[in-house]
Amino acid sequence: MYRRWIYMCLVFYLTLETSYSQCYDDKTCECHCNCCSNCLGFYCTSCNREGWSGLTANGCQRKNIAYNQTTYQKSTNTDSSNAVDEKISTYSRTEVQKNPWIKVKFDKIQRVKHMFITLSAGIGSYFVYVKNSSNENLDRESLCARIQNNERQSLKWNITCKNDQAITGDQIVILRETTRGSLIVYDIKVFQCSTGTYGYLCDKTCVKCMDNQCDGFTGVCIKGCKSGWYGDRCDVExxxxxxxxxxxxxxxxxxxxxxxxxxxxxxxxxxxxxxxxxxxxxxxxxxxxxxxxLTITLVTFFVKRKRERERTIRMTYQTVQVGCQKTDHDYECVSIEHDYGTIDS
Structure with a gap:
């Protein structure tokens, strides 16, 4: 479990490091509109270019990463790739069976949060999972969304993954829980913002972030702020x-x-x-x-020492000449030495 989590985080980090911003410091972005030049006197008149959507104001920066990706389904009735061609007139359909499913496989690890799925829905529960191909199980950790359908209808399912959190994986799995039925899918769209934009419609730019790079869902800057700005989104001057x-x-x-x-x-x-x-x-x-x-301390020390010496009388030796006496041979002078010792004054 922990190895899988660390692996996905590492892949995500490397993906961020090698990406480049599609937006510039003047808040303009690379154009993904149906018409990017002079379109009858207008610039970017619509966002109906295959694989892209969003708002024309910033050049349609919302990318459908499921567009024309590899698909699989539990059983084949029609071509499963019809579910990712962005054509509402085509569809993918499984055989009638228990718990049918369709799978979309990305060419690399992706972070998935927002999807839009169009179904011909029957009665029963429908589940959407985001998982890694190395994990064969469909578990709670990979569950993005669930819906209970109580009537036959054309269902347009606008999805935000549970707890408003992105899930990392390289596969999308749509499963219908039924004892006997088919799964009919007209369209699967998985949205991500181009690098340098964020928000549900990818209409916000992160030009105050270093290298104009931020998290496409939250807008939090990845490499820090440019000079003069601070905050998670570097939006405070x-x-x-x-x-x-x-x-x-x-x-x-x-x-x-x-x-x-x-x-x-x-x-x-x-x-x-x-x-x-x-x-x-x-x-x-x-x-x-x-x-x-230090100077005051030294002066105080020497003055105190001098006073102590003055209060002490040194041991002295005094020689007193008492006199000389004549002997038979010569005169001998006798000296008497008096030791006064030390006397305190």
Missing amino acids: CPSDCESGSCASGNNCTRCLPGYHGIFCNELIPSNSTSSTTPYVYVVAVLGGLLLV
């Missing part, structure tokens, strides 16, 4: 006092313009200093204070 538009989340500047400081760079530095010299002034002040404290 940095304060004007931030240097080079550099700021982080919470409206905090990472660098200030000269003359300003503070987390919002809205505090004016006094005129006798500048933002470039302020750090050096702080360093000099701290070092000067430490030097002053």
Whole structure:
């Protein structure tokens, strides 16, 4: 389970890294309209080009990734590829059997969230799964949507996967739960936005994101923000006092313009200093204070020591000449040495 999840995340990451934006800084995007040049005096008059839809205002950026992809079905009555040709006049139909299904296989791992399926529906439950081809099971994790149909009708099923979350896989499986019946599918569309756009209709651009790349469903920037912007979608402008538009989340500047400081760079530095010299002034002040404290400490130590010495009388030796006496041979001088020792004053 964990290996499968890690594998899908890695494939998704590599897919994002190798994609390029189809939109430019001026919010215009590559055209996917039916007519992209001068169309009777108008630009992009409709979004009915095969494989694309969306809004004409930004060049039809909603891609049908199921268009002309490989298809399979449980049994063959008609060609299963009819379900992905975007022609409502053709359809795919299985034989009458238990739990019939049709499968669409992509050429690579995809993230799937929005689909539109047209069915000739009978009574019973219909399920849509998004799964990886390495997993043969249809389980809860791969279940995108379910609908209970109580009458025979032409069903146009507009789908957003459960919990409004995208599911990763390389296959779409549509299954009808029945003891005996057929599955008739006219059209299967799976929508993704071209790189650089997002939203249900892919009508929003992420030109403030780095390289104009964002998540096609949420609009969250993939590589971070361009200078001057911040937020998940990089849609909040940095304060004007931030240097080079550099700021982080919470409206905090990472660098200030000269003359300003503070987390919002809205505090004016006094005129006798500048933002470039302020750090050096702080360093000099701290070092000067430490030097002053050291000097006072040393002077106090030596003065105290000198006073202690003055209060102590050193041990001295005094030689006193008492006199000389004459002997039979010569005069001998006798010296008497007095030791006064140490006397406290």
